Amino acid sequence: MSATEHPGPDHVPWPPEAAARYRASGHWRGQTFGRLLTALAAAYADRTAVVGERAGTTVRWTYAELDERAHRIAAGLAGLGVKAGDRVVLQLPNIPEFVPVVFGLWRAGAWPVFALPAHRRTELRHFAAHTEAVAIITVDRHDRHDHAATARAVAADVRSVRHVLTVGSAEFGDLAATPPRELPDPDPEGVAFLQLSGGSTGVPKLIPRTHDDYIYSVRESARICALRPESVYMAALPVAHNFPLSSPGVLGALHAGAAAVLAPRPDADTAFRLIETERVTITGVVPPLAAAWVQAAARTERDLSSLQVLLVGGAKCGRELAERIGPALGCRLQQVFGMAEGLVCYTRLDDPDDIVLGTQGRPISPDDEIRVVDPDDPAAPSDAEVAPGRVGALLTRGPYTIRGYYRAAEHNAAAFTPDGFYRTGDLVRRHPSGHLEVVGRAKEQINRGGEKVAAEEVEDHLMAHPGVLDAAVVAVPDEYLGERTCAYVVPTAGAHPTGPELRRFVRERGVAAFKVPDLVVVVEEFPVTGVGKTSKRELRAALAARTEKG
Numbered sequence: 001m002s003a004t005e006h007p008g009p010d011h012v013p014w015p016p017e018a019a020a021r022y023r024a025s026g027h028w029r030g031q032t033f034g035r036l037l038t039a040l041a042a043a044y045a046d047r048t049a050v051v052g053e054r055a056g057t058t059v060r061w062t063y064a065e066l067d068e069r070a071h072r073i074a075a076g077l078a079g080l081g082v083k084a085g086d087r088v089v090l091q092l093p094n095i096p097e098f099v100p101v102v103f104g105l106w107r108a109g110a111w112p113v114f115a116l117p118a119h120r121r122t123e124l125r126h127f128a129a130h131t132e133a134v135a136i137i138t139v140d141r142h143d144r145h146d147h148a149a150t151a152r153a154v155a156a157d158v159r160s161v162r163h164v165l166t167v168g169s170a171e172f173g174d175l176a177a178t179p180p181r182e183l184p185d186p187d188p189e190g191v192a193f194l195q196l197s198g199g200s201t202g203v204p205k206l207i208p209r210t211h212d213d214y215i216y217s218v219r220e221s222a223r224i225c226a227l228r229p230e231s232v233y234m235a236a237l238p239v240a241h242n243f244p245l246s247s248p249g250v251l252g253a254l255h256a257g258a259a260a261v262l263a264p265r266p267d268a269d270t271a272f273r274l275i276e277t278e279r280v281t282i283t284g285v286v287p288p289l290a291a292a293w294v295q296a297a298a299r300t301e302r303d304l305s306s307l308q309v310l311l312v313g314g315a316k317c318g319r320e321l322a323e324r325i326g327p328a329l330g331c332r333l334q335q336v337f338g339m340a341e342g343l344v345c346y347t348r349l350d351d352p353d354d355i356v357l358g359t360q361g362r363p364i365s366p367d368d369e370i371r372v373v374d375p376d377d378p379a380a381p382s383d384a385e386v387a388p389g390r391v392g393a394l395l396t397r398g399p400y401t402i403r404g405y406y407r408a409a410e411h412n413a414a415a416f417t418p419d420g421f422y423r424t425g426d427l428v429r430r431h432p433s434g435h436l437e438v439v440g441r442a443k444e445q446i447n448r449g450g451e452k453v454a455a456e457e458v459e460d461h462l463m464a465h466p467g468v469l470d471a472a473v474v475a476v477p478d479e480y481l482g483e484r485t486c487a488y489v490v491p492t493a494g495a496h497p498t499g500p501e502l503r504r505f506v507r508e509r510g511v512a513a514f515k516v517p518d519l520v521v522v523v524e525e526f527p528v529t530g531v532g533k534t535s536k537r538e539l540r541a542a543l544a545a546r547t548e549k550g
Contacts (some may be wrong), residue, residue, distance in 0.1 A: 031215055047257060075178040079175075130407065189210055227256035231256035232281050242292075248314055275306060287314070310329055317481050323357055392440050458471075503520055
């Protein structure tokens, strides 16, 4: 949020008539995540719910044990003074405690703010300050980073943060041992948590998701992906991402009474070991990881025969890779295309191969409304739809797609149409079957292996260096990641910054590692466009063309 932007509401509700329609259709069932877990524990008490690793030891919790842990954590949080509606920044890697902590927050009525393990002080400070968070829950160290120290530094900067809780500490152990007690159930149409947008400019926007809308998405995802109590889902990606959390994700697995396995790392060695030992039946990855697994499968001695479905999403899966997945891994490919703002599309398990290989799926709900409009003027009041089969900008609204970002009134005015359609920023082609083929992005955003990098944010960091006059960050093709970031930099007079120096400078400003430019090229001046303009959009296009030519 800029200094001049009016903050706007925490949550933009669906219009009353739309909400009534979604309730009447059975999409929204008035259930909260806390009540959902209670029902699951009653139905599947002794079945395995969560499998994870902590300090090299495998942890297994049944549904009954998960339910009790969530109750205790909720009571402990309430004892600290965390109230319904309070925001809590949650930054946990794929450890088993992630699941009871999230459900504990939901039981307490607090809103988790899902930070990723890769986020650092700059992002965490923004999340905490923007949401007026009362607490940060994290781990001590992970992947050689001191998360607890970072959280304490953020707490020192942000007055609202009263507690830093470190999973594994004695303090957290005491909290998790609190005798359980019943707490008031929150409003199912109220906000359940805040997720992060991919973000086309600056730090990510926050996405308010409700119990009703998100449980609907989870329930339908579990159905479409044919999850059953006998299924075993593995979260290979960081579980705070929308994809491994809910598409169908850990929550979809739990909704079906299945087991959810949290992989500590996504590499093929770790994933294949867990597929073999836990008899994983379904998992989801981004295309670069799918490509790495395909290569590794040719030389592995692990038994991957239990794997039935590999979901690929987060970025477009090219047809060449899509064709290699089934033969290499011995499973069915299921493409998924979605966004934390709502819309999720899947290819169906019984779709023809040509649809599975060549599209990114169709929406999960009959009430998902899709418009494909003229991409050359996406802000036109008419939002004229393109002819069938033509590429256009994707607009959507529906029972699980938000109507506005958290406290971002000015941004919402541009991101949503007056009648509530969300401008996704994706360029798509709609097939006669209703399946969508993603062909690119309209927003100035780089998709680095599924992690979204806002070019403007990285440019701002570079330009904070005293030796940098101007900077432009563009995407360059990469066989493994799909896209990498290349920063072109014009130095100030007399300065001679080097690429390694500037990369180190950005890293030391406390941003996520995936935002540090992969390449830095120092140039004397930027090329001008044919009409002499130097808008960032045209500049990036010129530099991208220059990069492609080598």
